[in-house]
Amino acid sequence: MSRLVSLLSKGVSQLGSIPTKTHTFSRAFSSLPPQTRRVQRSLLYVPCSEERKIRKSLSVPADCIMYDLEDGVSLNRKGQARELVSNALQLTRDYDAELGLQSKKLQSILIPKVQKPSDIAFVSKMIDSIAPEESRDNIKIIAGIESALGLMNIKEIATCNPRLQALLFASEDYISDVEGIRTKSRREMYFARATVVNAARAYGLDSIDMVCVDYKSKETLIEECQDAVEMGFTGKQAIHPSQIETIHEMFCPSSESVDKAVRIIKGFEENASDGVGAFELDGKMIDMPVVKWAEKVLAKARLSGIDV
Amino acid sequence: MSRLVSLLSKGVSQLGSIPTKTHTFSRAFSSLPPQTRRVQRSLLYVPCSEERKIRKSLSVPADCIMYDLEDGVSLNRKGQARELVSNALQLTRDYDAELGLQSKKLQSILIPKVQKPSDIAFVSKMIDSIAPEESRDNIKIIAGIESALGLMNIKEIATCNPRLQALLFASEDYISDVEGIRTKSRREMYFARATVVNAARAYGLDSIDMVCVDYKSKETLIEECQDAVEMGFTGKQAIHPSQIETIHEMFCPSSESVDKAVRIIKGFEENASDGVGAFELDGKMIDMPVVKWAEKVLAKARLSGIDV
Amino acid sequence: MSRLVSLLSKGVSQLGSIPTKTHTFSRAFSSLPPQTRRVQRSLLYVPCSEERKIRKSLSVPADCIMYDLEDGVSLNRKGQARELVSNALQLTRDYDAELGLQSKKLQSILIPKVQKPSDIAFVSKMIDSIAPEESRDNIKIIAGIESALGLMNIKEIATCNPRLQALLFASEDYISDVEGIRTKSRREMYFARATVVNAARAYGLDSIDMVCVDYKSKETLIEECQDAVEMGFTGKQAIHPSQIETIHEMFCPSSESVDKAVRIIKGFEENASDGVGAFELDGKMIDMPVVKWAEKVLAKARLSGIDV
Numbered sequence: 053m054s055r056l057v058s059l060l061s062k063g064v065s066q067l068g069s070i071p072t073k074t075h076t077f078s079r080a081f082s083s084l085p086p087q088t089r090r091v092q093r094s095l096l097y098v099p100c101s102e103e104r105k106i107r108k109s110l111s112v113p114a115d116c117i118m119y120d121l122e123d124g125v126s127l128n129r130k131g132q133a134r135e136l137v138s139n140a141l142q143l144t145r146d147y148d149a150e151l152g153l154q155s156k157k158l159q160s161i162l163i164p165k166v167q168k169p170s171d172i173a174f175v176s177k178m179i180d181s182i183a184p185e186e187s188r189d190n191i192k193i194i195a196g197i198e199s200a201l202g203l204m205n206i207k208e209i210a211t212c213n214p215r216l217q218a219l220l221f222a223s224e225d226y227i228s229d230v231e232g233i234r235t236k237s238r239r240e241m242y243f244a245r246a247t248v249v250n251a252a253r254a255y256g257l258d259s260i261d262m263v264c265v266d267y268k269s270k271e272t273l274i275e276e277c278q279d280a281v282e283m284g285f286t287g288k289q290a291i292h293p294s295q296i297e298t299i300h301e302m303f304c305p306s307s308e309s310v311d312k313a314v315r316i317i318k319g320f321e322e323n324a325s326d327g328v329g330a331f332e333l334d335g336k337m338i339d340m341p342v343v344k345w346a347e348k349v350l351a352k353a354r355l356s357g358i359d360v
Numbered sequence: 361m362s363r364l365v366s367l368l369s370k371g372v373s374q375l376g377s378i379p380t381k382t383h384t385f386s387r388a389f390s391s392l393p394p395q396t397r398r399v400q401r402s403l404l405y406v407p408c409s410e411e412r413k414i415r416k417s418l419s420v421p422a423d424c425i426m427y428d429l430e431d432g433v434s435l436n437r438k439g440q441a442r443e444l445v446s447n448a449l450q451l452t453r454d455y456d457a458e459l460g461l462q463s464k465k466l467q468s469i470l471i472p473k474v475q476k477p478s479d480i481a482f483v484s485k486m487i488d489s490i491a492p493e494e495s496r497d498n499i500k501i502i503a504g505i506e507s508a509l510g511l512m513n514i515k516e517i518a519t520c521n522p523r524l525q526a527l528l529f530a531s532e533d534y535i536s537d538v539e540g541i542r543t544k545s546r547r548e549m550y551f552a553r554a555t556v557v558n559a560a561r562a563y564g565l566d567s568i569d570m571v572c573v574d575y576k577s578k579e580t581l582i583e584e585c586q587d588a589v590e591m592g593f594t595g596k597q598a599i600h601p602s603q604i605e606t607i608h609e610m611f612c613p614s615s616e617s618v619d620k621a622v623r624i625i626k627g628f629e630e631n632a633s634d635g636v637g638a639f640e641l642d643g644k645m646i647d648m649p650v651v652k653w654a655e656k657v658l659a660k661a662r663l664s665g666i667d668v
Numbered sequence: 669m670s671r672l673v674s675l676l677s678k679g680v681s682q683l684g685s686i687p688t689k690t691h692t693f694s695r696a697f698s699s700l701p702p703q704t705r706r707v708q709r710s711l712l713y714v715p716c717s718e719e720r721k722i723r724k725s726l727s728v729p730a731d732c733i734m735y736d737l738e739d740g741v742s743l744n745r746k747g748q749a750r751e752l753v754s755n756a757l758q759l760t761r762d763y764d765a766e767l768g769l770q771s772k773k774l775q776s777i778l779i780p781k782v783q784k785p786s787d788i789a790f791v792s793k794m795i796d797s798i799a800p801e802e803s804r805d806n807i808k809i810i811a812g813i814e815s816a817l818g819l820m821n822i823k824e825i826a827t828c829n830p831r832l833q834a835l836l837f838a839s840e841d842y843i844s845d846v847e848g849i850r851t852k853s854r855r856e857m858y859f860a861r862a863t864v865v866n867a868a869r870a871y872g873l874d875s876i877d878m879v880c881v882d883y884k885s886k887e888t889l890i891e892e893c894q895d896a897v898e899m900g901f902t903g904k905q906a907i908h909p910s911q912i913e914t915i916h917e918m919f920c921p922s923s924e925s926v927d928k929a930v931r932i933i934k935g936f937e938e939n940a941s942d943g944v945g946a947f948e949l950d951g952k953m954i955d956m957p958v959v960k961w962a963e964k965v966l967a968k969a970r971l972s973g974i975d976v
Contacts, residue, residue, distance in 0.1 A: 099946045120946075129943040198957075200870035204823055207512055224957040230869040230900030231964055233925070240898040243862030246551030253538040254508035265952055282548040284538030291953050309541070327437040330407045330428075336573055337599050341506075341532040348539055515820055554859030561846040562816035590856040592846030617849070635745040638715045638736075644881050645907050647715075649814075649840035656847055 092116055092218065092258050093303035093356075096290045100133040101125045106140040112293040113300075118162055160192035160217060165225065167201045169212035176213050192217035194260070197248050198225035206251045219252045220289065221245055223262035234265075236272075238279065249284045261285040267292040277302030304356035305349045313346035313353075314360060320346075400424055400526065400566050401611035401664075404598045408441040409433045420601045421608075426470055468500035468525060473533065475509045477520035484521050500525035502568070505556050506533035514559045527560045528597065529553055531570035542573075544580075546587065557592045569593040575600040585610030612664035613657045621654035621661075622668060628654075708732055708834065708874050709919035709972075712906045716749040717741045728909040729916075734778055776808035776833060781841065783817040785828035792829050808833035810876070813864050814841035822867045835868045836905065837861055839878035850881075852888075854895065865900045877901040883908040893918030920972035921965045929962035929969075930976060936962075 096114035098105050100121050109117050125133040163175055172193055179191050193215045197203065210219060223234065223241055232240050245261065252259035261280040264273045273295055280288055281302060288299050305313070316333060320343045323331040330339040353360050404422035406413050408429050417425050433441040471483055480501060487499050501523045505511065518527060531542065531549055540548050553569065560567035569588040572581045581603055588596055589610060596607050613621070624641060628651045631639040638647040658668050712730035714721050716737050725733050741749040779791055788809060795807050809831045813819060826835060839850065839857055848856050861877065868875035877896040880889045889911055896904055897918060904915050921929070932949060936959045939947040946955040966976050 101943060101946075128940070132943070200866045200868075203866055204870045222957070224955070224961075227900075228957040228961040228964070230865060231902075231961075232865075232900035233898040235898055239858075240900070242547075243551065243859065243866065249538060249540075250508045250511055250551065252508075254512045267953065268951055282541040282543055284535075284540035284548070286539075324436070327409060327440070330409075335576055337575065339532070341530070341536040345532075345536040345539075348536070352539075550855075551859065557846060557848075558816045558819055558859065560816075562820045590849040590851055592843075592848035592856070594847075632742040632744070635742060635748070636717055638717075643884055645883065647840070649838070649844045653840075653844040653847075656844070660847075 092260060092287045094287060094290055094296050094299040095220070095260055096293065096296060097263070099125065100137050101129055103136045103140060106137055108293065110140075112296060114290065114293070114296045115287070115300075116160075159190065160194055162194040162196060162220065164196040164222070165198050165202070166195040166209055167199055168205050169208050171195075172209065172213045172216065176215050179215070191215065194218045194220055196220045196222055196225075197244075198222035199229040200226075203244055203247050206247055210251045210255045210257060216257060218258035218260055218286075219248050220260040221248045221262050222289075224265065238276070245280075245285075246283060252286075253284055258286040259284065261288045263289040263291050264295060265291065267295060270298060273298050274302060300356070304358065305353045309349050310353050310358060310360055313349040316343060316346040317350065400568065401595045402598055402604050402607040403528070403568055403595060404601065404604060405571070407433065408445050409437055411444045411447075414445055416601065420604060422598065422601070422604045423595070423608075424468075467498065468502055470502040470504060470528065472504040472530070473506050473510070474503040474517055475507055476513050477516050479503075480517065480521045480524060484523050487523070499523065502526045502528055504528045504530055504533075505552075506530035507537040508534075511552055511555050514555055518559045518563045518565060524565060526566035526568055526594075527556050528568040529556045529570050530597075532573065546584070553588075553593075554591060560594075561592055566594040567592065569596045571597040571599050572603060573599065575603060578606060581606050582610060608664070612666070613661045617657050618661050618666060618668055621657040624651060624654035625658065708876065708903045710903060710906055710912050710915040711836070711876055712909065712912060713879070715741065716753050717745055719752045719755075722753055724909065728912060730906065730909070730912045731903070731916075732776075775806065776810055778810040778812060778836065780812040780838070781814050781818070782811040782825055783815055784821050785824050787811075788825065788829045788832060792831050795831070807831065810834045810836050812836045812838055812841075813860075814838035815845040816842075819860055819863050822863055826867045826871045826873060832873060834874035834876055834902075835864050836876040837864045837878050838905075840881065854892070861896075861901075862899060868902075869900055874902040875900065877904045879905040879907050880911060881907065883911060886914060889914050890918060916972070920974070921969045925965050926969050926974060926976055929965040932959060932962035933966065 092115050094114045095116040095118060096109070096112060097118045097120045098109040100106060100119050106119065109119070119137050121130060121133050121137070161175060161179070163171060166172060172195060175193060179188060183191055193213060194217055195209055197206065197209070197219055198221075202209065206219075210216065221244065223238075226241065226244055227234050234240070238245075241262070249259045249261075251257075261283075262276070264276045266272045267290075277288060277299060287303055290296055290299060316338055319331055319333050319338060330337050332338065350360050400423045402422045403424040403426060404417070404420060405426045405428045406417040408414060408427050414427065417427070427445050429438060429441050429445070469483060469487070471479060474480060480503060483501060487496060491499055501521065502525060503517055505514065505517070505527055506529075510517065514527075518524065529552065531546075534549065534552055535542050542548070546553075549570070557567045557569075559565075569591075570584070572584045574580045575598075585596060585607060595611055598604055598607060624646055627639055627641050627646060638645050640646065661668050708731045710730045711732040711734060712725070712728060713734045713736045714725040716722060716735050722735065725735070735753050737746060737749050737753070777791060777795070779787060782788060788811060791809060795804060799807055809829065810833060811825055813822065813825070813835055814837075818825065822835075826832065837860065839854075842857060842860055843850050850856070854861075857878070865875045865877075867873075877899075878892070880892045882888045893904060893915060903919055906912055906915060932954055935947055935949050935954060946953055948954065969976050
């Protein structure tokens with residue numbers, strides 16, 4: 053695994069339009085060949101106030117790890133936390149200068165609280181001027197959508213920069229921003245989540261759903277994952293390593309879906325040779341949109357290691 | 361009944377921005393006088409792979425029939441299917457040249473998978489240059505909204521062309537596009553459907569809701585229709601002739617609504633003469649918005665043949 | 669309490685882009701010092717067809733009162749109703765000329781059925797030219813969002829004028845506009861309500877939720893208020909004085925929320941001094957967004973007179 057480290061470790065107050073406290077590190081799974089679209093089912097936050105948690109993260113199989121120097125560390129411990137991360141990840145001192153932008157290991161950067169295209173343009177220009185020339189073009193950006201204003205500008209944000217790889221929805225920040233109340237039904241966030249996933253899909257981006265804050269309940273996590281998968285999210289954030297396995301299972305197509313997809317493709321191929329377009333399966337009409345869905349399910353299953 | 365035939369029967373690959381496989385025929389109910397707004401409660405898809413289904417469609421009382429040469433016919437049978445439709449509908453050979461654009465019978469065209477205004481502009485220009493001069497100005501366009509990108513551009517699409525008559529939401533295509541999962545709750549599509557119906561109403565267009573794919577369950581169809589009516593859709597697509605009667609019943613105001621509307625209008629007229637604006641009916645405050653709703657209910661009921 | 673009176677009492681037909689029948693009076697609670705953000709938990713409509721109701725309104729503790737000359741008064745009684753309000757509120761005859769625009773008591777104006785920025789610009793220019801110079805700059809505008817078109821243009825509306833203070837959602841008018849059906853679930857309006865509250869929060873405006881028309885059911889009112897609070901609305905409209913107390917209670921943070929907020933702030937301060945950023949409370953991870961939420965809850969509670 054290569055390490056991803058995000059910029060903005062210091063000098064945040066000088067960063068103009070970027071919200072303060074964006075100290076976030078990233079690491080991503082890179083075992084897939086570069087030409088394969090990166091699978092980001094899970095994105096784990098590791099609070100960087102404790103060396104123990106940072107060290108533990110090295111063995112967690114999350115697709116992407118965010119070393120959280122933002123909300124997870126109190127203001128008076130930021131410097132120390134940066135040092136902890138830097139030591140634990142054995143980063144060069146380059147890291148300390150610009151949070152890893154000069155490291156060849158950098159793959160992508162999460163920008164929290166994106167509200168307008170200029171928030172992304174700022175970071176992208178920084179990458180252009182600081183990152184090593186040989187890796188520069190491969191550095192991707194993940195935009196955190198966490199505010200009412202970010203939602204209003206989602207079209208402009210989603211289309212502003214070729215480095216943009218994913219939109220990420222942060223539930224607690226969003227509800228805090230609109231001064232609402234989080235409920236178990238997630239009804240109060242459906243509009244925001246649907247807006248994010250639709251914009252991501254419209255412009256070919258990944259969409260990473262909210263954290264399940266009730267990290268001790270596997271049942272709640274499963275329900276939230278199911279909901280996200282139905283809406284079209286490609287992955288989910290995590291705040292505890294114990295959530296990763298469930299997330300990976302849920303964002304892999306269910307064996308039921310894979311079975312159904314296999315049967316649809318089989319039925320389609322048989323019927324196509326008979327000249328019949330739409331056909332019936334289990335009492336439902338199967339036509340091309342459903343066939344296309346089945347093809348995507350099988351592609352996802354293969355990426356998750358299922359033999360179909 | 362006159363026949364509506366849509367363009368794009370051949371040469372699809374030359375059609376630039378138009379998605380491939382848009383081979384769709386249309387027919388609409390035209391027993392209403394032209395000055396009356398066309399009622400489009402139902403829109404039935406007829407897969408054109410079988411002559412039997414095409415012939416049967418001639419006696420189905422759907423408001424609008426789409427002869428589906430797109431998803432309903434496999435690629436290697438498109439040519440034969442076009443011939444079947446042409447023969448069954450006794451179209452002139454003009455039809456075969458441009459899918460009916462030269463026919464004086466053409467009333468409206470469904471463009472599937474509309475993603476941007478230029479998709480509509482392209483077809484509209486084709487109508488301008490090919491359709492007979494005397495019928496040209498009356499040919500309407502129905503835009504199929506079936507993708508995340510179509511939703512992002514819905515305002516631009518809904519306002520781009522005076523020929524545009526309706527927005528149509530295709531659920532299976534949309535869910536396939538966002539790689540989500542269809543559920544019985546339809547929750548995963550509420551955002552998309554609400555976006556479509558709101559845009560249609562904002563710009564004076566009809567809004568035609570998703571197909572009920574579970575075509576053997578009248579109960580499911582009724583539930584879906586009720587949902588659509590509550591949200592403000594003006595009609596619903598159908599994939600089986602057996603769905604038409606239920607759709608027409610559901611998109612006609614219920615006798616309960618008609619009764620209530622009659623009482624509201626009566627109460628309003630009485631109270632208006634007494635100088636009272638808002639008044640009470642069944643323990644609810646009735647004011648002008650409610651009165652306007654009642655007027656619309658009665659107008660719809662009359663269009664559906666109810667004597668009020 | 670000072671009285672707020674809105675303009676447009678006469679000459680409505682000359683008002684170009686403004687919808688006809690916008691005769692609405694306003695009054696707002698002004699016991700808070702001007703530098704405090706005005707609390708608008710409740711906005712009561714008083715139909716101005718009966719002097720008794722107008723006189724009664726003087727003792728109702730609503731944060732804002734709208735003397736409704738629009739939907740609440742039939743067309744043939746508008747003149748008489750205007751006279752009733754004017755006498756009851758002891759307005760000078762200036763009022764009768766331009767509905768109070770020349771009164772120094774005017775604090776804010778509700779414009780119903782706003783569909784585009786020019787609806788607001790028109791009224792704002794009227795304020796500039798007619799209102800007394802000394803109070804002119806303090807007159808605020810509340811925009812009623814009541815139509816599909818208003819929703820489509822919500823971004824442009826919410827950002828068009830520095831006088832704009834709040835967006836108000838009118839459920840009956842909206843459902844009438846989209847020709848839908850109101851249900852107890854409010855599902856058919858969730859998209860519209862979420863759009864309004866998100867736009868308001870994005871641009872620092874208040875958001876005032878729909879009226880509870882079932883004014884005899886306290887249970888329904890409580891359920892609607894809870895829903896609105898969860899979504900982030902700042903207040904709610906009322907059509908009966910008996911609804912005010914419940915609305916004020918519901919839009920004040922619950923004692924449960926206040927207790928939780930107090931504990932979060934306490935926990936945060938303790939952990940901050942220990943250098944721990946995120947911490948655990950009742951099995952949930954508490955980080956900065958949650959802390960910020962707690963701070964806002966306490967601020968709201970203090971504004972509502974709770975000692976925390």
